[in-house]
C-alpha cells in the first residue's frame with residue numbers, strides 16, 4: 001500500500017482528513033497509530049514515537065491542501081461543458097442518515 005493509499009484508508013476509517021509523510025501541510029496532526037501529536041509546519045515527518053507515516057488532521061475547519069498540490073475536485077459527469085464552480089464548506093455527508101419515525105403504525 002502506498003503512503004497515499006494508507007492516508008485514504010485511514011481517512012475512511014477515522015473520518016478525519018489524513019495525510020502521509022512528506023506532504024507539506026501545516027496545523028495540528030495526530031499519529032493515527034499512537035496518537036502522538038505534532039504541530040506541523042513543513043513536510044510531515046514519520047512519527048517520532050512509533051514510526052507511523054500517516055497523520056490525522058486534528059483541527060476544525062476545511063481540509064488543508066498540501067503545498068504544491070491541487071485541491072481535490074470531484075468531476076461531475078453530468079456537468080458536461082459547463083464551467084466548474086467551486087463551493088466551499090460543502091457538507092459531503094458522513095452524518096447519520098435521517099431516520100423517519102412513524103407513530104401509531106400497527107403491525108398486524
Ligand SMILES: [Zn+2]
Nearest residue numbers: 031034047050
Ligand atoms: Zn505514532
